[in-house]
Amino acid sequence: MASSWILTALLFLFVVVSPLLALSKRDPERERQERQCKSECERSREREREVRQCKQECEERYRRQKGQGRNIEERERESESESEGRRRGVTGNPYAFERDRFVRDISTEHGSFRTLPPFTERSELFRGIENNRICIMELKPNAFVLPHHKDADIIYYVANGDARLVTIGEERQDSHNLKKGDTATIPAGKTTYIINKDSQRELKIVALLQTISTPGQYEIFFGATGQNPPSYLRAFSDEILEASFNVDRSRLSRLLEQKGQGPIVRPSSEQLQGLIHGGSGGGKWPFGESEESERPFNLFSRRPRISNDHGELYELDETEYSPLREFDIAISFANISRGSLEVPFYNSRATEIYVILEGRARIEMACPHVSGGREQEGSRRGQGEQEGSRRGQREQEGSRREQEQEERGKGQGQEIKYHKIRSDLNPEDLFVAPPSHPIAIRASQEENLQIICFEINARRNRKYFLAGKNSILNQIERAAKEVSFNVPSREAEEVLRAQSDSVFVVGPRQQREGREGEGRAVA
Ligand SMILES: [Cu+2]
Structure with a gap:
């Protein structure tokens, strides 16, 4: 009789407890699936919000799978510690963002706006820049972005291409030509449109957006459009629109019910002329001349x-x-x-x-x-790929040195x-x-x-350089150097003055080769 009890207990352990133990361990395969699920979201969804929702679903699904058989309390505890990790931003490298982190805000066959998710989604260390977002705009040759505004202030830097940017004000419209190296600013709420003037090359703009409403969040508003992209006017009821525009519904519908080809299009060649050269219809005379303060400024001028x-x-x-x-x-x-x-x-x-x-x-x-x-x-890429084992060795030594330095850094109270x-x-x-x-x-x-x-x-x-001719370390008084480095001041100064260039200098590998006289060709 007793033996059957033991058997039952063993069976219980085997059937119920051991899978629970296994489940509480990390599962690299499932983590990989979750990552895959998330990157699939980025590929298949266009709007940032949809991507985020899709990713959340991935997380939930993954957590559900992982958490099967466990109680809610355990799962909550786990997600708390995850968010604690995120809050303090204490693990890994929160400072680098790979290009595939960008999410497509808008994307058609003629171009795209890709935006990096808010920095604070990565780590609370970025609270100080939570209002800033980075967006990359790419337009195919002769592509046109329909008039829109954003609830964010924008700074453009033109990385490549040749464009015409029009901003619409109450009294006037301003037309700006943009070329490589140009910086332009667009205040929040300003309606703009942009055309890639070049029929061969892509236009690429890197933009900084500063959000003004919800920290880190912004939206794009299209007005002078029909159904695709939908005009914000479509949100109003017919009677409001009829009364406001003083036309009947059928004529309004002709404008607002048009199918449209998306937020970024390629106009016909006749339309292109008007868009590239401007000056036809719309704004009051004179247009095409922008106020000096609003003109783009070329970084290389x-x-x-x-x-x-x-x-x-x-x-x-x-x-x-x-x-x-x-x-x-x-x-x-x-x-x-x-x-x-x-x-x-x-x-x-x-x-x-x-x-x-x-x-x-x-x-x-x-x-x-x-x-x-x-x-x-x-x-992920190229990490030490071309560097030989010697480099690895050097780095190990470097690590040891760092470790020692860290050990020595231990002060009386706080550890530095x-x-x-x-x-x-x-x-x-x-x-x-x-x-x-x-x-x-x-x-x-x-x-x-x-x-x-x-x-x-x-x-x-202020930008303070720590090596080279203009190094601030050189400015430290002799006596202070001696005390703080704890070596004779002459020795400290010999080290600090050895670099005769400033800011940009010969990089590590060249220098090492020069010194060691190896003359080996570099890959
Ligand atoms: Cu830091």
């Missing part, structure tokens, strides 16, 4: 702030282009020669959002916030730690550098690196 054999840096701030004042933003463009390095620096007040335009970048940043692994690997954030970035990938965080940017050996940077909280911001 001024001399670069820094220029040497290894790179150049162009900057545009509110003192040169007054519309930026409203935004408290500056824009910079760095062109780093292949194999070269922008030495470590930090911004005093600004958070910088870097978007890679061309080439490949390796960014390293010191961050006291993030933990979970000594080295935070940022990106700076983690290495490292990301390999490709075109359209993005990196966010918070203020005070020292960062270095290195171009790959193969090609020049072009980066556009939106500087948020630009007013009173």
Whole structure:
């Protein structure tokens, strides 16, 4: 009799308890499925909200599968700890965003608006820039974006192409020509339309949007359209529209019931002439002339702030282009020669959002916030692929050194730690550098690196370089150097003055080869 009880108990353990134990473990296969499910959302959904909803459904489905047989309490506890992790942003590398994180807001065969989800969805560390969103607009040759407005202030940077942008005001319309390097601002609520004037090349605009209503959220409003995209006028009842426009319903319907070809279209060649050259119908005379303050400003019309054999840096701030004042933003463009390095620096007040335009970048940043692994690997691609085992060895040594430094960093009370954030970035990938965080940017050996940077909280911001001729570390008084480095001041100064270039310098591999005289060709 007793043995049958034991058997039953064993059977119970086997049938009920062991699957529960198994379920509480992480399941890489299911995690992979969830990731796949989510990326499918990005492919198949167009509106950002739909994508987000779709992704939530993936998460729920996954959680349901994983949670089968467990009680609600357990599941809640799990999701709490997940959100706690998200809240503090303490694991992984929250600063790099790969290009496939962009979600298609609008997409037709003639072009697309892709937007990066709000930064705070990634981590609470981005609370300070929660009103900022990055959008990439791409238009096929001669494509036209129908008139619309957004509930966000917008700054355009034209990465490529040739366009005509029209903004509609109460009294006038303004027409702006946009070309590579142009920066333009569009205030929230301003109705605009845009045409790619070029019949061969694509137009690409990287835009920063500052939301003004719900932090991090914005919407697009089409008015002068029919059903596709739907006009906001269609939301009104017929009697309101009839009375407002003083025409009868059937004539209104002819406008508002038209099928339409979507928010981005390719006009016929006759229509194109009117759109490209403007001046026919609509606005009051004179049109085509924009107020000086609203004109786009070309980043390359001024001399670069820094220029040497290894790179150049162009900057545009509110003192040169007054519309930026409203935004408290500056824009910079760095062109780093292949194999070269922008030495470590930090911004005093600004958070910088870097978007890679061309080439490949390796960014390293010191961050006291993030933990979970000594080295935070940022990106999936090319991580150390071309680097030999020697490099791996060097890095291990580097890690040991860091570890030691971290150990030594332990003060009396609080522990001071700076983690290495490292990301390999490709075109359209993005990196966010918070203020005070020292960062270095290195171009790959193969090609020049072009980066556009939106500087948020630009007013009173200073960029402090930590190596090279203009290094602030050199400014520290001799006695202070001696005490703080704890070596004779001469020794400290020899190290700090060894680099005779400033800002852009010879990158690591070239330098190493030069020094070791290997003369080996680089891949
Ligand atoms: Cu940090």
